[in-house]
Amino acid sequence: MSGAPERDLARQVEALLFLSPDPLSVVGLCELTGAAPGPVQRALALLAGRHGPDGGLEVAEVAGGHVLRTRADLAPVCDRLRARPRDDRLSPAALETLAVVAYLEPVSRRDIGRLRGVQVDQTVTTLLDRGLVEEAGRPDGGGAMRYRTTRAFQERFGLRDRGDLPPLAGFALTGPEAEALRRRLADAALLADEGGEP
Amino acid sequence: MPAPDALTQSVELDLFHGPFDLLLTLLLRDEVDLLELPLVDLVEQAVGPGVLDRWDAEAASQLVLLLAALADLKSRRMLGEAVDEEPDPDALEQRERLAARLIAYAPYARAAEWLAAREAASAGPRLRRVPLETPAPVAEPGRPADLAAAMARLLAAPPAPSLVHMGRPRRPLPEVLQRLRDSLVRLRTLSFDRMVEGADRLEEALTLLAALELARRGDAVLDQPEPFGDITIRAAARG
Numbered sequence: 383m384s385g386a387p388e389r390d391l392a393r394q395v396e397a398l399l400f401l402s403p404d405p406l407s408v409v410g411l412c413e414l415t416g417a418a419p420g421p422v423q424r425a426l427a428l429l430a431g432r433h434g435p436d437g438g439l440e441v442a443e444v445a446g447g448h449v450l451r452t453r454a455d456l457a458p459v460c461d462r463l464r465a466r467p468r469d470d471r472l473s474p475a476a477l478e479t480l481a482v483v484a485y486l487e488p489v490s491r492r493d494i495g496r497l498r499g500v501q502v503d504q505t506v507t508t509l510l511d512r513g514l515v516e517e518a519g520r521p522d523g524g525g526a527m528r529y530r531t532t533r534a535f536q537e538r539f540g541l542r543d544r545g546d547l548p549p550l551a552g553f554a555l556t557g558p559e560a561e562a563l564r565r566r567l568a569d570a571a572l573l574a575d576e577g578g579e580p
Numbered sequence: 581m582p583a584p585d586a587l588t589q590s591v592e593l594d595l596f597h598g599p600f601d602l603l604l605t606l607l608l609r610d611e612v613d614l615l616e617l618p619l620v621d622l623v624e625q626a627v628g629p630g631v632l633d634r635w636d637a638e639a640a641s642q643l644v645l646l647l648a649a650l651a652d653l654k655s656r657r658m659l660g661e662a663v664d665e666e667p668d669p670d671a672l673e674q675r676e677r678l679a680a681r682l683i684a685y686a687p688y689a690r691a692a693e694w695l696a697a698r699e700a701a702s703a704g705p706r707l708r709r710v711p712l713e714t715p716a717p718v719a720e721p722g723r724p725a726d727l728a729a730a731m732a733r734l735l736a737a738p739p740a741p742s743l744v745h746m747g748r749p750r751r752p753l754p755e756v757l758q759r760l761r762d763s764l765v766r767l768r769t770l771s772f773d774r775m776v777e778g779a780d781r782l783e784e785a786l787t788l789l790a791a792l793e794l795a796r797r798g799d800a801v802l803d804q805p806e807p808f809g810d811i812t813i814r815a816a817a818r819g
Contacts, residue, residue: 403708442705454704464706472699474692481691497685539695540702548694553687563686564679 391417392425405447445536446543479505480514485550488518488528586639591625600626614654623647757790764800764815772811
């Protein structure tokens, strides 16, 4: 059983999570409550246990902090109270650009474009407007503006922090897959030749 | 295929002497150089004069088709175009570069798919989005007496409106007009100042209006020698 001071700290943390518009980091919670990280962690664990599946709320770790949020299965009823923001689904191009930025940040538009093989100015601008990427300054000695993902990006994709992505190597094509890709290209070239014959 | 005898007919050229089908095979293997083959000679020998005496129409037309294909192949070689089985090294290199690029990019495309799945999985929970700048909706504790005083102010009767401007004696214009006309008939000439001596502003204004009306009708002539001075009203000479 936890003692009275810990229960008190848990109540404070719960109240802060309820009021805060942004995820609160452990450091932030320590500053606000004047408690040490250890007790704050324990208070968070206590809260997480208290907000179980029986309740409407859950404590989650997202975008570098902790939040008190409604449970996923309650989305339909929650949206009756407050409409979701207008349909802002991301296009495949926007998602791929986001992926490139997330793995290579900070990265310039030119580098993104070189990797994607297309102009990405418009896509990057859209992502900037939506607050999913932000400017990350220029390299020392000048150069093109570089971009990185934002906390809104982490919140949207349920990431705990900046590095919370699966290793890129895990997404690489396997040998046979790469071979299949080469074969498809060769077939396409042959077909193009055939098409050139009268 | 052409009839066997058509295909195996013997042809006699400078660089080849033998059956037609063997020539075709050697040409396709590049053992005979197509560029050096005098195609017109071959055409003349294969389907030259009297061709229909030697072959039926179908065999002849298939020979023509084969010769046309040879002509096409030769022209393309002469233009230096890439031909099957001789892949352009540039094209190969380009294809390999494209493949390398696609392979390098593939992880990001897959990462994008992962992100999309992740987004869908994170779409359920809702967060409060109340900016901290928004003041907390906590009311100041109010005293009932203040409320009562405010209500009393609302219930107090408003001051009675002033009616002093109502009920002034009215003097209709036609009456003033008639009086002025009568005076004019008697006296011929009138002084405006004398007429309105002791009259209030309303009567003064009515008298002026009457004088103007008489002047408009041509019954009187008005004369005001100096601004704001007296106005002389004279009966108009009737013509």
